Amino acid sequence: MDVLRDNPWLAWVALALILAAIEAATVDFVFVMLAGGALAAALAAAIGLPFAAQVVVAVVVAVLLLVLVRPLVTRHFTAAPESRTIGAAGLVGRVGWVLQTVTETDGRVKLAGETWSARIPDGGVVCQPGQEVRVVSIEGATVIVTGDTAGQKPE
Known part of the structure; x- marks a missing residue:
């Protein structure tokens, strides 16, 4: 596990990939927002912030994505049933x-x-x-x- 200790950003990227895979199965636009938080934490780890700061960055970015971006994405991809007739x-x-x-x-x-x-x-x-x-x-x-x-x- 020296690789993760030496490259903590790699663990965050792995977590983001896992969350993205879960999103692919659920398609609820929640796990992709959490993956965005994990990627932000990976960036924080890459610039050398301590682990506690990385967690704070992950949580803040994930919450912002859930509150601000998810409603827009959900509205865009879920149209009214009348407009979905094909x-x-x-x-x-x-x-x-x-x-x-x-x-x-x-x-x-x-x-x-x-x-x-x-x-x-x-x-x-x-x-x-x-x-x-x-x-x-x-x-x-x-x-x-x-x-x-x-x-x-x-x-």
């Missing part, structure tokens, strides 16, 4: 354009740069080519759309 579910509520007449059984619309099979809900109004429509739901690979009187032709 894939087809993210298309509900979006506007598209009719390419081929949309009836209760068939039709085609351009939506998010792609051509989709489409139909209107039972009892809905038939949508004509060039008409703007809004996606109300998705059933398999078919979007269910409703007509919208305002709109222009797609580009």
Whole structure:
């Protein structure tokens, strides 16, 4: 253990790596902040501060990171559930354009740069080519759309 006695910063770096590994498993942005404190203590050890000062530096930096940085990082990486919808579910509520007449059984619309099979809900109004429509739901690979009187032709 002469290596750690001669290079105390190495022990702090090892602790930071362990904390980073734990963070990778938990993804809670707590252990990475503690790892930041350990890295600050490694820097303090490298410049020759005594062990007690290294511990104080580690605690102060970790607390500052937890209080100031963690809320920002957490807010950035955890968006509202509505904004996290991906894939087809993210298309509900979006506007598209009719390419081929949309009836209760068939039709085609351009939506998010792609051509989709489409139909209107039972009892809905038939949508004509060039008409703007809004996606109300998705059933398999078919979007269910409703007509919208305002709109222009797609580009």
